[in-house]
Amino acid sequence: MSQRPRASLGRVLGDLGDTLLELLCGDPDHEGEIGGIVIDDPDDEPLFPARALVLGVGVPGADLADLVRRMGAHGAVGVVVRSRPVSPEVRAAVQEQGLALLGLRRGATWAQLTALLRSVLAEDDIATIEQESLGGLPAGDLFAVANAVAALLDAPITIEDRNSRVLAFSGRQDEGDPSRVETVIGRQVPERYARLLTDLGIFRDLYRQQGPVVVDPADLGHQAVTKQRVAIAVRAGDEVLGSIWAVMEGEITPERAAGLTESAHLVALHLLRVRAGADVQRRLRTDLVSTALEGGAGAQEALARLGIAGRRLIVVGASLPADHERDSERAAEMNRLTDAFAVHLAATAPQAAVALVGGIAYGLIPVLPGGGDAEDRAVRVVQEFHDRVGASLPVVAGIGSVGADIAGLMQSRAVADRVLRVLRDGHVTQRVARLADVQTPSLLLELRDLAQARGERAVGPLARLLEYDEHSDAGLVESLEAWLDALGDVTAAAHALFIHPNTLRYRLRRITEVSGLDLGDPEQRFTVMLQLRILAPR
The missing domain is CATH 3.40.1390.20 (HprK N-terminal domain-like)
Incomplete structure (x- = not known):
């Protein structure tokens, strides 16, 4: 390779x-x-x-x-x-x-x-198969394809996907008009132009017809569009992969139409190669990152193929909150999150490796020599990612420890998983954290796991309250927990429960009567608070 x-x-x-x-x-x-x-x-x-x-x-x-x-x-x-x-x-x-x-x-x-x-x-830090060619051009090299098509048609062209995103463009774009330059620079057909094309039925005709579609600038009526466009859909069977758009003046002769049709077939081959290659690389990267995180005999070789062997690493685990989206939508959202995380790290930590493993987007971030506190830097990098995508993807991320070898890398992943579990289940308000920020909630979750494994059940006062609530739906357990969380502030606890303070005072008296708790005793308050965290249904 x-x-x-x-x-x-x-x-x-x-x-x-x-x-x-x-x-x-x-x-x-x-x-x-x-x-x-x-x-x-x-x-x-x-x-x-x-x-x-x-x-x-x-x-x-x-x-x-x-x-x-x-x-x-x-x-x-x-x-x-x-x-x-x-x-x-x-x-x-x-x-x-x-x-x-x-x-x-x-x-x-x-x-x-x-x-x-x-x-x-076309940076790719993982080894790939030897260079292939399609139609005499490097397989998947869309910029080379665009230049070849432009030379064939004698016109500057763009290759676009179904959403009018520019995948590649040829040279000579300065021969176009202002709208073409804006499209190339922004890598996207501006919304105002796309809306005009939709209203005129251009996209409908483009995806229905086998041959080229001509767009007269006079029909668009926009001062930035001054030159004729000729477009043709790029198909693979019945599937439309994208389109080619040429700034081409004059009549579309049969020779020009044939050239566009041949070009569309060539571009289709390369688009399919790009899509297949992306899937292969995603799977390969996932396998390598997974092997490195699991340790074992192949971990060192996996790190070498990722280009980060011999480096001190920090593992970051990113995911979505446990209650976000249905299962059918969660997989697609996690793929979006992983791709966005990879793009972000490519700019801030170029040698980092990112992959979706077991429903979590893991990032292996190399530690910069002499770069100060590595965990602090990782928090800053990931917090910037959260700030950018948080509005559309409510990401939560756990920062692991620094690992100097394979054992350290496995420990870093374990720490990241511990932190991420606290964040995903909503036990704290933070969205990006390291173990020092959430150690106590993490330990409580582990105690809860131990209690469940041993079949522990609440006994004593808490058991009586739980039984009473089950039969009368009085909300005493919920009221007790809110009062304890508010450090005994009745007004604040009542506000959190959306009830009147006098209602809460009545419930506190009933809690004492039903359970036998002495709420003035700090030892009893601590005991029931710990039981609520570990033994009560949540």
């Missing part, structure tokens, strides 16, 4: 140079492949892969020469900054370090650039 090749700096400029990037100075014709993307942050020393492409976000002009020298010392192949005039000092630094300085064009965002770079680089 061989490592899938990453793109060179020259290819990145060739694919993205029309709309996002320009060469400010330096030599882009470096031999070899880009090893990864690094975002420069003066307050957080990142982990530099070999031949990294560095994104200098918000770097002032006065600090640019220093940034170039620092990145050259780390072996970076290029630095990207916002487009600007380049001073002689910066040119000298670029020449001295032997790298290329690229400019991000005005109107494009760093988030868009990062997403596009990851698509072009």
Whole structure:
């Protein structure tokens, strides 16, 4: 098995140079492949892969020469900054370090650039099968396919999925109109254009017809759409995989229509290869992460294939609350969570490995040398993930301990599982935690497990209260627990129960009468509080 090749700096400029990037100075014709993307942050020393492409976000002009020298010392192949005039000092630094300085064009965002770079680089840290070819092009390389189709049709094209997301695009996008540039930069057909296409029945015709569909800009009536579009659906049998959109002026001759049809067949093969490859890689990554977490003879080899052998690691377990979604929907939501978690860690901890194992999204995060408290950093990284996706995915995550070997990795997973159980069952309000934050609730859950395994049942005063509530539905146990949680504050406890304080005072008197508890005795209060946590039905 061989490592899938990453793109060179020259290819990145060739694919993205029309709309996002320009060469400010330096030599882009470096031999070899880009090893990864690094975002420069003066307050957080990142982990530099070999031949990294560095994104200098918000770097002032006065600090640019220093940034170039620092990145050259780390072996970076290029630095990207916002487009600007380049001073002689910066040119000298670029020449001295032997790298290329690229400019991000005005109107494009760093988030868009990062997403596009990851698509072009097609980074894959797991070994894959030897490079295949389909139609004379590398299998699954949609950007190469897009450029080949553009050359065949003599028009800039985009390859889009059923949701109008741009999967790949060709060069020469500057020949399009403003709406095409906006679509390529955003990797998505803007909602206002998609709505117009829907209202005009373009998508309906596109998915019903076998041949091309012509979109006249005059029909859309939007000032940003000035050039004709020709689209054709990409099919595999009866399934529509996506579509090809060409900025193509003039009449659609039979020769042009035949070229579009042939292109659609070629793109369909590559889209199927991408989908199959993604499924294979997901299963392979899951097997490797699972093997590493379980320990045993194959764990070290699994870590080596994941590219994190010999590293100190922290295991993070992420999931959804126990009461979130039905079982039929939970699996799909967990797949979404795992994919989002993998994307987040790819930007913040590039060598991390993420996989869905046993219904939990586990992340194996390498510890940065000299990076301070590793658990604190893991909490920050995962908390940022929660803040980003919490509105749509109410994720909870447990942070494990630092593991220096296979045994330590297994211990880290055990700790993450303990923490995650507390969070999933809603015993605390936190959404991201480590063991120090939830140790007591975790121990109580383990005591509860032990009591259930031994068949323990509540006896004494609590048993009498439970029996009384079962027959009379008086809510005495619930009232007692709320009063204890409120440290004896009747007003606060009544508010939590949505009852009048006088009603709660009456129930407290009944609790004493029925159970025989002396609520003024701290020992009895502690005993019944512990029994409520361990023995009472919850």
